[in-house]
Amino acid sequence: MSLQEELHLDKPLASVEHEALLNLYYTAAKLKKRASEFFGPYGLTDVQFQMIMLLHHQGGAKGLSQARLSELMQVNRANVTGLVDRLERDGLVRRTAAEDRRYNIIQLTDKAHRLLDKIEADYGREVKKVMGVLAKSELAALIRACGKLREQL
Amino acid sequence: MSLQEELHLDKPLASVEHEALLNLYYTAAKLKKRASEFFGPYGLTDVQFQMIMLLHHQGGAKGLSQARLSELMQVNRANVTGLVDRLERDGLVRRTAAEDRRYNIIQLTDKAHRLLDKIEADYGREVKKVMGVLAKSELAALIRACGKLREQL
DNA sequence: GGTATATAGTTTACATATAAACAAACTTTT
DNA sequence: AAAAGTTTGTTTATATGTAAACTATATACC
Numbered sequence: 001m002s003l004q005e006e007l008h009l010d011k012p013l014a015s016v017e018h019e020a021l022l023n024l025y026y027t028a029a030k031l032k033k034r035a036s037e038f039f040g041p042y043g044l045t046d047v048q049f050q051m052i053m054l055l056h057h058q059g060g061a062k063g064l065s066q067a068r069l070s071e072l073m074q075v076n077r078a079n080v081t082g083l084v085d086r087l088e089r090d091g092l093v094r095r096t097a098a099e100d101r102r103y104n105i106i107q108l109t110d111k112a113h114r115l116l117d118k119i120e121a122d123y124g125r126e127v128k129k130v131m132g133v134l135a136k137s138e139l140a141a142l143i144r145a146c147g148k149l150r151e152q153l
Numbered sequence: 154m155s156l157q158e159e160l161h162l163d164k165p166l167a168s169v170e171h172e173a174l175l176n177l178y179y180t181a182a183k184l185k186k187r188a189s190e191f192f193g194p195y196g197l198t199d200v201q202f203q204m205i206m207l208l209h210h211q212g213g214a215k216g217l218s219q220a221r222l223s224e225l226m227q228v229n230r231a232n233v234t235g236l237v238d239r240l241e242r243d244g245l246v247r248r249t250a251a252e253d254r255r256y257n258i259i260q261l262t263d264k265a266h267r268l269l270d271k272i273e274a275d276y277g278r279e280v281k282k283v284m285g286v287l288a289k290s291e292l293a294a295l296i297r298a299c300g301k302l303r304e305q306l
Numbered sequence: 307g308g309t310a311t312a313t314a315g316t317t318t319a320c321a322t323a324t325a326a327a328c329a330a331a332c333t334t335t336t
Numbered sequence: 337a338a339a340a341g342t343t344t345g346t347t348t349a350t351a352t353g354t355a356a357a358c359t360a361t362a363t364a365c366c
Binding site for chain 2: 001002003006007009010011014015016017018019020021023024025026027028029030031032033034057058060071072074124127128130131132133134136138139140141142143145146147148149150151152153
């Protein structure tokens, strides 16, 4: 369904370009809400899960610095401080000082590993269920288009 | 460029479906940041501009209720309260009581109309510049794909 | 060695987002 | 008409996001 129908807009959108932009926005927002519903029962937010995933798959046993997390999540350093604060409060990550004492090393706790084991397979199925309405060729086209857009931003 | 390269990920992503999902997220986030930079010099946030646009094009002279704005922006009613508060503080919208006294009628002020006149053409050009890296067929495919995704969420 | 510069993380102030509980006003049911 | 239910907007608590100013530490350069 078009956004115009979905939102019951009086007027059509100004251009195909604008329509595509708004489609990206609204769809990403709706996916994010679905993710919130999915992670809620596990006591996590979607962003917290993202950080845990990154620490597991990109950090391994060594962990990641907050600066690297900031880069991986494409968010402000200040934001990472708060995100790590809350995960630490909930006993899911540990902050330790690195040799270079400007850095914090962030590592997952056993509790986080156990939680991830419980969620990850289910998450993979959920992603395939949601994104599976698109054919492989459509998924590839979507990835290509998003890549092109990001490249010139 | 692929997300894996862009973020210098150690490992490839778990599935094409996951890759497509993350592409949507990261691209929408990056577009939002570009929008912030664009609107900053006008003293607006991207969300404030979106609300003003909706009030102008969908509300006309009559204005819109907060409930309708909530539906149009696909955000919580509580969030609309704050958004309208800040626009009202900045003299860009007016709250008036409707006949049905549960409703607030939100209308643009002259100041908002003047501001919109200054921004809108420039905004249209910016959107075409950014989204213009995609061919019309790619834009259409993107819109179709996003529509399909939203339909089953 | 000492100064300048860069980098990492934190703090503050603010905007945007949600859920849940609430009050006020309307509608439906009986 | 009274009770029950629905809708609208607000408040509160909390999470996530930014920019700017700050501290601490490390590196580069003279």
